[in-house]
Amino acid sequence: MSNFPFLSVLTVAPLVGALVVAFLPRHRPELAKQVAFAWSLLVLVLSVVMWVSFNVGGDRFQFRESYSWIPNWGVSFTFAADGIALVMLMLIAVLVPLVILASWHDAESSKRSVPVYFALLLVLECTMIGVFAAADVFLFYVFFEVMLVPMYFLIGSYGGHQRQYAAVKFFLYSLVGGLFMLAAVIGLWVVGGKTFDWQALSQVDISTGTERWLFLGFFLAFAIKAPFFPFHTWLPDAGGAAPAGAAALLVGVLDKVGTFGILRYCLPLFPEASKWFAPWALALGVIGIVYAALLAVGQNDLKRLVSYTSIAHFGFIGVGIFAFTTQAGTGAVLYMLNHGLATGLLFLVVGMLITRRGSALISDFGGAGKLVPVLAGVLFFAGLASLALPGTAPFISEFLVLIGTFTVNKPVAVIATLGIILAAAYVLWMVQRTTQGTLNPALTEVDGMRRDLNLREKVVVAPLIALIVLLGFYPKPVTDVINPAVQATMDDIGRTDPAPSVGGTVQEARR
Amino acid sequence: MTELKLPSLNYAALAPIMIMLGVALLGVLVEAFVPRRLRHVVQLTLALLAVLAALTMVVLNADDRIITAGQALAVDGPTLFLQGAILVLAAMALLLIGDRSVERGGAFVAQAAVTAESADDRRQAEGRNGLTEVYPLTTFAIGGMLIFVAANDLLTMFIALEVFSLPLYLLCALARRRRLLSQEAAMKYFLLGAYASAFFLFGVALIYGFTAGIPGRVAGVDFATINAAVTESPASPVLLFAGMALLAIGLLFKAAAAPFHVWTPDVYQGAPTPVTGFMAACTKVAAFGALLRVFHVAFAGAAWDFTPVLGAVAVLTMLVGAVLAVTQTDIKRLLAYSSIANAGYLLVGVLAPSREGLAGTMFYLVAYGFSVLAAFAVVTLVRDDDGEATHLSRWAGLGRRSPFFAGLFTFILLAFAGIPLTSGFMSKFAVFGAALDDGQAWLVIAGVLTSMVLAFPYLRVVVMMWLSEPGESTPTVTVPGGLTSAALMIGVLATLVLGIAPAPLLDLATGAADFVR
Known part of the structure; x- marks a missing residue:
């Protein structure tokens, strides 16, 4: 089974599905939804098969496929997945069916074509899979840019308040980053001897000055995508305006392309520059953790609040990546999944x-738990997972990041720990103001608030809750896949973990 | 007195040019002898057949690498590639020019001499059949362009410049509606074009002087002589630099590069839209074809001298095009500034003297030509009772009313913005890659930065079409007749295909990227 072209099939399948869905008659929205859902389940099944056939102890890159595309420029359709990519592919495959199910009625309120909404979701899935599966820098760039188009229309056509502004801001920010990366991609191609193959490029020796510029080109694109402070301002707008399902994909997967890109492209291709810029990147990460958490505390809009929490979490991931220890790196990758x-x-x-409420403002809620107890409970659980409560999956990743960072850089680890406290503040206060306390009388007059979770919604949340709890107690299947890939990345930049020390003798952290 | 020797002519190699000019003359006769009601069909068929025949000859000549007609014309890889490009794009433009279903009577005025805004003028606008003289004019222009990209001496190049410019000046004045705007455009284009031609001619004279005095060589303006003179001439290099600068002004004017671009928005806006498309696609190819040959063949030895100056022009062009495109409110003016910015990107390719640079520039010209013709094809379709609705505010909510055409236009705009899987991205990569390979990092940085700025106006149009609610005054899109549909679909498909599988055309361009000297 390992000879099956998993990655190319996985990339193309959602696109085919999208075409099918888009050409379904507009007046039969139910059919479009069912087809889209079935199609995404098919992709999920295929991904599970791929996960099973991944050889944990085997090569770093598996499922490699290569087809010639533009021989004049040395571009080829090369797909390959390491452990990190595999985990992200799995995350996409799990999230998309749930998002489709969760968005079942979202497109209807917008007066726009319902089939197109689901077709766009499938196109988005295609580009997201492609970006993680690509092992050719050109191909990666193509998916990285094309990814913007379906998301742009999802936000702009089906979003809420201020959707135009948010869509344009999202597109322009990402495009600016992408064009900086394009310059760096071309530069890499020239110094790398006219090839785009990742493995060939990782062997190329680049002069220090050039390497730093190229690193900056890539890093800027990824830092905008992730987003890291101070390139984050588009996310609250986009996350706040996007329909909830698209927002879940935007923050849950799309933004991981940034951190994934740093791990896959910045570190192995520009190891010296990565080390040189690491203090700056760590600083951005730490500022992001604290600053975004503080802003999250002050939000009155639920979706914007969640967006800000994500920026704080991306700060953690950034710190984990640039600490350059296996523990922190594994923690960062695990964080990408858990987040x-x-x-x-x-x-x-x-x-x-x-x-249900018809409003995203926290002040419009209050005591909602009395009307919709199950929904309130799920919100509480999701909040606790977000603040990394022990027993939920995010705890393990956050803890790994912190101890991995502590061994090499104590101040950063200490400041980052502050982020945990602030996380408790923004999550608990949000939960308190929406579902706890005295019942806001206005809520009883809204019909929607009298309906608790229906079966469809329960089916949406159940797998996610199960996975969060399961990975919180037993993350080994995932860490086994991630660890070798992270180890290889650390080898690429020539960093080894500091040896454990006994009896309080401080090991020299930076060697 | 020495005896005049007749130059040997390779008729097969010259056939495309002779076919176009011959049919143009035939077209004039058709005007005189064919009854009025048949002229449109006869002329259009004749012009399309001529383009087809010329294209066939270009394909048959594909392996020619010769200089013929006594050093006057070079029929080599770049010439044949660019001639092919001009002919293909001209065929699309002819389809747009010939369409009479979108607008009753076609896009052209029925009687050019009628006073603008008079009662007669209003009557003719209501649907009398347009002039059929536009076909011979267009064919003449195409013929001139074919000579322009093949010209191997400056005098031939000048004559070709005039042969294709004069019909274009006239064509600009022939819009059916908004006649004053159209006539103003033609007047501006003519006056500025005449100045540019004069600059060019003065440059030719200076260069001629510069070539004099080399032992064992006769002075001349053919490219081999100039090339030798650049290294060997005893004359002052001031003559060379001044001559080069004046020549460049003449050529950059046609290419719409800053600071010689000011005519572009007015002319693009005022001219009948099919003609605008023809100019944006074919004139660009011709102008850049000539630029490539002049700088890579004649002045190759002076590359160190002209590269910084042309580089500055390229940066300025990209900057002016991108920044001013942001402020535009009229779709045709927006596309005009976008075409100026694209001239800047093309200049980046011109400045990379490698084979890749030449191939990349030629690829860019073809890809851009297809996209821009498709874009103007859509512009002809968005209209109300008063002709085309070109103000951007009128495009609000177009995606809701006509999702198909708005979708096509969005795709074209994404191609202009350089999003991957469109030809726009591939062509930008081609020229930027060649420039960076040649060590011109600053041009690439400037190109990338201006691309960011330029993305904004394109995106604004997309927002207008899709995300805004349709207003009272949102015009409907006319369902196009066969001719415009064909042109539009060819343009869009080419943009898509060249974006997904650029390798065949790149191979062709790379194989052709060698001048005979």
Whole structure:
């Protein structure tokens, strides 16, 4: 089975599905939804088969496929997945069916074509899979840019308040980053001897000055995508305006392309520059953790609040990556997965709450738990997972990041720990103001607030809750896949973990 | 007195040019002898057949690498590639020019001499059949362009410049509606074009002087002589630099590069839209074809001298095009500034003297030509009772009313913005890659930065079409007749295909990227 071209099939399948859905008659929205859902389940099944056939102890890159595309420029359709990519592919495959199910009625309120909404979701899935599966820098860039188009229309056509502004801001920010990366991609191609193959490029020796410029080109694009402070301002707008399902994908998966890109492209291709810029990147990460958390505390809009929490979490991931230890690196990758699950869940639940109330403002809620107890409970759980409560999956990743960072850089680890406290503040206060306390009388007059979770919504949240709990107690299947890939990345930049020390003798952290 | 020797002519190699000019003359006769009601069909068929025949000859000549007609014309890889490009794009433009279903009577005025805004003028606008003289004019222009990209001496190049410019000046004045705007455009284009031609001619004279005095060589303006003179001439290099600068002004004017671009928005806006498309696609190809040959063949030895100056022009062009495009409110003016910015990107390719640079520039010209013709084809369709609705505010909510055409236009705009899987991205990569390979990092940085700025106006149009609610005054899109549909679909498909599988055309361009000297 390992000879099956998993990655190319996975990339193309959602696109085919999207075409099918888009050409379904407009007046039969139910059919379009069912087809889209079935198609995404098919992709999920295929991904599970791929996960099973991944050889944990085997090569770093598996499922490699290569087809010639533009021989004049040395471009080829090369797909390959390491452990990190595999985990992200799995996350996409799990999230998309749930998002489709959660968005079942979202497109109807917008007076726009319902089939197109689901077709766009499938196109988005295609580009997201492609971006993680590509092992050719050109191909990666193509998916990285094309990804913007379906998301742009999802936000702009089906979003809420200020959707035009948010869509354009999202597109322009990402495009600016992408064009900086384009310059760096061309530069890499020239110094790398006219090839785009990742493995060939990682062997190329680049002069220090050039390497730093190229690193900056890539890093800027990824830092905008992730987003890291101070390139984050588009996310609250986009996350706030996007329909909840699209927002869950935007924050849960799309933004991971940034951190994934740093791990896959910045570190192995420009190891010297990565080390040189690491203090700056760590600083951005730490500022992001604290600054975004403080802003999250002050939000009155549920979706914007969740967006800000994500920026704080991306700060953690950034710190984990640039600490350059295996523990922190594994923690960062695990964080990418767990954050996708936890924030995905949080966005979906918040979306359900907002649809019922018809408003995203926290001040419009209050005591909602008395009307919709199950929904309130799920929100509480999602919140606890977001603040990394022990027993939920995010705890393990956050803890790994912190101890991995502590061994090499104590001040950063200490400041980052502050982020945990602030996380408790923004999550608990949000939960308190929406579902706890005295019942806001206005809520009883809204019809929607009298309906608790229906079966469809329960089916949406159940797998995510199960995964968060399961990975919180037993993350080994995932860490086994991630660890070798992270180890290889650390080898690429020539960093080894500091040896454990006994009896308080401080090991020289930076060697 | 020495005896005049007749130059040997390779008729097969010259056939495309002779076919176009011959049919143009035939077209004039058709005007005189064919009854009025048949003229449109006869002329259009004749012009399309001529383009087809010329294209066939270009394909048959594909392996020619010769200089013929006594050093006057070079029929080599770049010439044949660019001639092919001009002919294909001209065929699309002819389809747009010939369409009479979108607008009753076609896009052209029925009687050019009628006073603008008079009662007669209003009557003719209501649907009398347009002039059929536009076909011979267009064919003449195409013929001139074919000579322009093949010209191997400056005098031939000048004559070709006039042969294709004069019909274009006239064509600009022939819009059916908004006649004053159209006539103003033609007047501006003519006056500025005449100045540019004069600059060019003065440059030719200076260069001629510069080539004099080399032992064992006769002075001349053919490219081999100039090339030798650049290294060997005893004359002052001031003559060379001044001559080069004046020549460049003449050529950059046609290419719409800043600071010689000011005519572009007015002319693009005022001219009948099919003619605008023809100019944006074919004139660009011709102008850049000539630029490539002049700088890579004649002045190759002076590359160190002209590269910084042309580089500055390229940066300025990209900047002016991108920044001013942001402020536009009229779709045709927006596309005009976008075409100026694209001239800047093309200049980046011109400045990369490698084979890749030449191939990349030629690829860019073809890809851009297809996209821009498709874009103007859509512009002809968005209209109300008073002709085309070109103000951007009128495009609000177009995606809701006509999702198909708005979708096509969105795709074209994404191609202009350089989003991957469109030809726009591939062509930008081609020229930027060649420039960076040649060590011109600053041009690439400037190109990338201006691309960011330029994305904004394109995106604004997309927002207008899709995300805004349709207003009272949102015009409907006319369902096009066969001719415009064909042109539009060819343009869109080419943009898509060249974006997904650019390798065949790149191969062709790379194989052709060698001048005979």
